[in-house]
Amino acid sequence: MKPPTIYSIARELGLSPSTVSRALNESSLVKPDTRERVLKEASRLGYVQNFQARALRRSSTGMIGVLIPDLTSEVFNVLVSSIQLELNERDYGLIIGQSLNDPELDRRYALAFQSQMVDGILHAPCTPRGVDDAFSGAVHPPVVEIIRQSENDSRYSICMDDEGDAALATKHLIGRGYTRIYVVLGPEEFSTARLRGRGAVAAAQSSPEVSVVLCHGSYSEEWGYQQGARIAGELSSGEATAVLVTSNSFMAGVMGALSDRGVSIPDDLGLAAMEDPSWFRVAKPPVTSVSGQTRELGRIASATILELIEGREPQGPRRRVLHGMLRERESTR
Numbered sequence: 372m373k374p375p376t377i378y379s380i381a382r383e384l385g386l387s388p389s390t391v392s393r394a395l396n397e398s399s400l401v402k403p404d405t406r407e408r409v410l411k412e413a414s415r416l417g418y419v420q421n422f423q424a425r426a427l428r429r430s431s432t433g434m435i436g437v438l439i440p441d442l443t444s445e446v447f448n449v450l451v452s453s454i455q456l457e458l459n460e461r462d463y464g465l466i467i468g469q470s471l472n473d474p475e476l477d478r479r480y481a482l483a484f485q486s487q488m489v490d491g492i493l494h495a496p497c498t499p500r501g502v503d504d505a506f507s508g509a510v511h512p513p514v515v516e517i518i519r520q521s522e523n524d525s526r527y528s529i530c531m532d533d534e535g536d537a538a539l540a541t542k543h544l545i546g547r548g549y550t551r552i553y554v555v556l557g558p559e560e561f562s563t564a565r566l567r568g569r570g571a572v573a574a575a576q577s578s579p580e581v582s583v584v585l586c587h588g589s590y591s592e593e594w595g596y597q598q599g600a601r602i603a604g605e606l607s608s609g610e611a612t613a614v615l616v617t618s619n620s621f622m623a624g625v626m627g628a629l630s631d632r633g634v635s636i637p638d639d640l641g642l643a644a645m646e647d648p649s650w651f652r653v654a655k656p657p658v659t660s661v662s663g664q665t666r667e668l669g670r671i672a673s674a675t676i677l678e679l680i681e682g683r684e685p686q687g688p689r690r691r692v693l694h695g696m697l698r699e700r701e702s703t704r
Contacts, residue, residue, distance in 0.1 A: 434466055436489040437451060450668060468483070474504065496519050517529055519562045519563050537566070540571075549613035597624075598621070
């Protein structure tokens with residue numbers, strides 16, 4: 372059985388195909404009662420609009436591509452939820468891609484979004500060049516970077532204050548008397564890891580008695596476990612030691628390794644974090660962290676991409692950062 376078309380709907384209702392098309396596309400030239408008849412018949416027959424064809428006519432699909440590294444992260448869950456709520460108010464839908472921090476997968480998703488004619492892309496880059504790796508100067512949808520920044524200074528980006536937030540957490544640990552601070556970070560090629568490491572080091576510059584050890588590695592629980600085991604093995608009874616975990620991806624591994632080796636938090640080791648998923652509040656002990664403005668980031672990113680789609684210049688700086696807030700809990704003494 373052939374799928375229904377505007378022609379079969381027109382035959383059933385005794386209308387012209389052009390009238391049916393206008394009704395389905397919510398044209399003001401069609402009377403409300405006629406539109407209602409068309410929509411009911413289309414539903415009865417199981418008619419599905421060809422949105423790509425409509426996009427060619429309108430130069431818009433009403434869809435935004437969101438390309439992020441990790442759909443399992445609570446931070447990205449909250450971010451995507453915020454974006455969806457904002458865009459839904461403007462009748463836009465989302466197409467979501469997960470790069471897994473794989474440059475080739477990231478490039479393929481960007482090209483897929485372009486082929487599906489999305490109106491814009493919200494992108495957390497996993498390479499220094501961002502979507503420029505995929506598009507290479509070709510005509511492409513507007514792009515706003517979220518969470519991470521590429522090297523393209525002309526592109527709009529909305530990120531956490533990675534450098535400032537890491538400095539805030541490090542200063543808290545120094546103020547609590549810790550003199551050796553390990554900082555567990557992602558790969559150095561990512562702006563988030565690079566800036567967080569820079570912020571931690573800068574925070575200790577005025578405290579010569581404090582040493583900061585940067586530990587760069589993959590965004591994985593395994594890397595967190597390896598670093599937790601290393602830190603446990605290097606603990607010294609004569610030195611107040613803490614660890615700053617800069618991504619939720621590492622935390623379960625770090626805490627697991629410390630627990631396996633009988634390290635007590637905060638008696639033997641101070642623990643602080645960046646990002647503040649809900650389980651940090653109920654962990655044993657609850658984890659001191661810097662809480663980012665994730666929902667606000669989603670709101671601003673959505674507003675920015677819509678302005679670009681509409682051909683307007685967004686207000687404010689091209690690279691915008693949102694400051695976090697310290698949440699002091701029992702994992703630091």
